[in-house]
Amino acid sequence: MKSWIRFRLADGNIGFGVLENDRVTEYGGDMFGEPVPTGIVLDLGEVTPLSPCEPGKLVALWNNFHALAKKLEKPVPLHPLFLIKPASSVAGPGDAIVRPKSYVGKIVYEGELGIVIGSKCCNVSPAEAADHIFGYTIVNDVTAADLIAADPSFPQWCRAKGFDTFGCLGPVIVADFDWRSASVVTRLDGVERQNYPLADMIFSPQEQVSRISQDLSLMPGDVIACGTSLGVGSMKDGAVVEVAIEGIGALVNHLRG
Amino acid sequence: MKSWIRFRLADGNIGFGVLENDRVTEYGGDMFGEPVPTGIVLDLGEVTPLSPCEPGKLVALWNNFHALAKKLEKPVPLHPLFLIKPASSVAGPGDAIVRPKSYVGKIVYEGELGIVIGSKCCNVSPAEAADHIFGYTIVNDVTAADLIAADPSFPQWCRAKGFDTFGCLGPVIVADFDWRSASVVTRLDGVERQNYPLADMIFSPQEQVSRISQDLSLMPGDVIACGTSLGVGSMKDGAVVEVAIEGIGALVNHLRG
Numbered sequence: 001m002k003s004w005i006r007f008r009l010a011d012g013n014i015g016f017g018v019l020e021n022d023r024v025t026e027y028g029g030d031m032f033g034e035p036v037p038t039g040i041v042l043d044l045g046e047v048t049p050l051s052p053c054e055p056g057k058l059v060a061l062w063n064n065f066h067a068l069a070k071k072l073e074k075p076v077p078l079h080p081l082f083l084i085k086p087a088s089s090v091a092g093p094g095d096a097i098v099r100p101k102s103y104v105g106k107i108v109y110e111g112e113l114g115i116v117i118g119s120k121c122c123n124v125s126p127a128e129a130a131d132h133i134f135g136y137t138i139v140n141d142v143t144a145a146d147l148i149a150a151d152p153s154f155p156q157w158c159r160a161k162g163f164d165t166f167g168c169l170g171p172v173i174v175a176d177f178d179w180r181s182a183s184v185v186t187r188l189d190g191v192e193r194q195n196y197p198l199a200d201m202i203f204s205p206q207e208q209v210s211r212i213s214q215d216l217s218l219m220p221g222d223v224i225a226c227g228t229s230l231g232v233g234s235m236k237d238g239a240v241v242e243v244a245i246e247g248i249g250a251l252v253n254h255l256r257g
Numbered sequence: 258m259k260s261w262i263r264f265r266l267a268d269g270n271i272g273f274g275v276l277e278n279d280r281v282t283e284y285g286g287d288m289f290g291e292p293v294p295t296g297i298v299l300d301l302g303e304v305t306p307l308s309p310c311e312p313g314k315l316v317a318l319w320n321n322f323h324a325l326a327k328k329l330e331k332p333v334p335l336h337p338l339f340l341i342k343p344a345s346s347v348a349g350p351g352d353a354i355v356r357p358k359s360y361v362g363k364i365v366y367e368g369e370l371g372i373v374i375g376s377k378c379c380n381v382s383p384a385e386a387a388d389h390i391f392g393y394t395i396v397n398d399v400t401a402a403d404l405i406a407a408d409p410s411f412p413q414w415c416r417a418k419g420f421d422t423f424g425c426l427g428p429v430i431v432a433d434f435d436w437r438s439a440s441v442v443t444r445l446d447g448v449e450r451q452n453y454p455l456a457d458m459i460f461s462p463q464e465q466v467s468r469i470s471q472d473l474s475l476m477p478g479d480v481i482a483c484g485t486s487l488g489v490g491s492m493k494d495g496a497v498v499e500v501a502i503e504g505i506g507a508l509v510n511h512l513r514g
Binding site: 056057062063074075077078079081082083084085086087088089100101102122123151153154155156157158159162163164214215216217218219 | 313314319320331332334335336338339340341342343344345346357358359379380408410411412413414415416419420421471472473474475476
């Protein structure tokens with residue numbers, strides 16, 4: 001079970017590698033191509049972790065868990081319902097989530113599983129989709145909740161979720177992760193707020209990749225945020241939010257007001 | 258008034274340059290940095306025009322013309338209402354708009370002005386915004402119209418507008434274009450369907466760049482599609498659609514069923 005990490009070195013250079021027991025075996029080349037070890041091994045303490053990939057886009061699902069659909073009294077969708085978060089929204093582990101200058105309203109966390117695409121896919125079947133999944137990461141799909149319905153004529157999903165730093169990713173990408181037996185646990189200032197099983201997902205990762213690839217080409221490094229479930233809530237300025245998935249790790253960020 | 262064009266050469270290489278009277282003066286380097294002439298001049302007939310830039314994202318406005326707002330009986334928005342079309346949706350001049358395999362419904366054209374960003378901008382004022390506008394192009398913001406409201410609980414703007422080839426751009430980017438005196442004219446199989454003045458815009462290009470830069474960082478090559486006005490309609494498979502703006506040119510695409 002390989003854990004891929006991307007990082008900044010003390011000299012400012014950016015690298016990536018495989019994390020094992022706080023040791024990073026550095027690789028070179030293309031993470032999604034045929035990366036090769038550089039021969040360098042680093043202590044995790046020597047590097048600053050970055051978002052583990054640089055997605056061209058994040059495809060973020062809405063209403064993809066049975067428990068949340070039931071609570072919101074929404075029908076189970078026939079096709080993944082999604083919006084797009086831009087590359088400019090990505091933040092890494094430890095990064096501040098920055099409150100937009102123009103916005104004083106509620107900012108909510110949404111702990112989610114992220115699917116990292118390994119190779120371009122377009123119109124693939126669920127069986128083929130597995131080959132295009134590089135691995136899994138953790139997403140905090142941060143949302144300026146008051147904006148979604150601020151204009152009654154047009155729901156502003158992309159704006160509310162598209163601010164810089166509102167797409168937190170990390171800390172690593174784990175290949176061969178078994179999502180079926182894992183849960184997403186979100187803690188706000190140390191207090192558990194979300195704890196939901198990924199097995200409750202409506203569209204499985206393979207189904208998501210297959211169906212979304214009917215809509216748009218998915219590219220290496222793109223991330224699908226699988227949607228959240230119960231327990232979403234708002235964060236006060238200064239709050240620390242941790243999204244943890246056993247087998248991947250914990251993604252920690254704070255809200256900077 | 259420089260017209261920038263991006264193109265593929267007969268040998269498959271991709272280049273860019275300045276178009277003048279069917280002659281292309283090739284440039285090297287970064288179009289948005291400090292491009293320098295290579296010394297090569299080509300006939301337009303020797304090259305295949307491509308989308309004039311490769312946006313990381315397209316920010317597409319909804320309800321940005323007074324005439325359309327009036328017809329739809331929608332209030333004038335207080336802030337640009339937008340969705341994001343991914344880089345994977347971009348098509349160039351002459352490219353086919355490809356009907357998605359999974360979709361048999363209405364596909365509509367939307368002729369629009371496109372703003373091409375020249376340098377990263379975040380939280381800029383309308384006055385500062387002018388410096389971040391590299392130039393203007395033409396957009397056909399193609400839409401699988403039946404999908405928008407297919408799920409009553411979630412309007413699928415990104416899906417309906419995000420399919421591969423649904424973001425037609427081109428044929429060139431014109432710096433110093435005076436949008437105030439120009440109109441967008443859309444012809445379907447040679448018949449005029451849209452003819453609206455850009456002066457009817459609700460948020461001017463500078464206001465769009467300023468306000469959207471409060472929401473998300475705009476990057477070099479990103480395109481803002483300024484929204485459409487009256488006359489949107491559906492295309493039959495095989496139809497040829499031309500969006501023309503005097504001073505920029507004509508963007509021609511066809512719908513492949």
